[in-house]
Amino acid sequence: MYKENITAIELLVTNYFEGIFYGDTQKLQSCFHNNTPIYGDIKGADYFKSSENYIEGVANRQSPNDLKETFNMKIVGVDIxxxxxxAKLHVPMLGYNYYDYLSLTKIENEWKIVAKIFTHVE
Structure with a gap:
């Protein structure tokens, strides 16, 4: 069961990374549970949005791929x-060095992000 869960979580995180990197909002939306809260800080400034507002922002910006960035996102660790x-993730993009912590829950036999917190590290 562990191996099955880790494989499913890795797929979820891959979809999350690709949604962010390529600006694929449908793929990104599929990762989140309804109206997931997102909290963080960007260079000391507080950040709070719902996943819907966050995805809207992704839709209205140039993607890292469009800006010819190199894909360097990776999973640091997963605890089930x-x-x-x-899931702890390293998400360097758009001139930031983000670390994300995703809280995941298995809902109706599918892993979903139910909370996201993140920070930018210099």
């Missing part, structure tokens, strides 16, 4: 316990 999991 039953139907919950935590």
């Amino acid at each position: 316990m039953g139907k919950i999991a935590m």
Whole structure:
């Protein structure tokens, strides 16, 4: 069961990365549960949006791919316990050095992001 869950989570995170990197909002939307909260800080400034508002922002900006950036996003670690999991990700893009922590839950046999917190590290 662990191997099955880790494979499903890796696929979810791959879709998340590709949604962000290529500006694929449908792929990105499929990763989140309804109206997921997103909290973070960008160079000390507080950030809070719902996943819907976040995805709208992704739709209205140039993607890292369009800007000819190199894809350097990666999974740092995943911790699974039953139907919950935590994924730590390194998401460098658009001149930022982001680290994301995704709270995941298995809902109707499918892993979804139910909360995201992130920070930019100099």
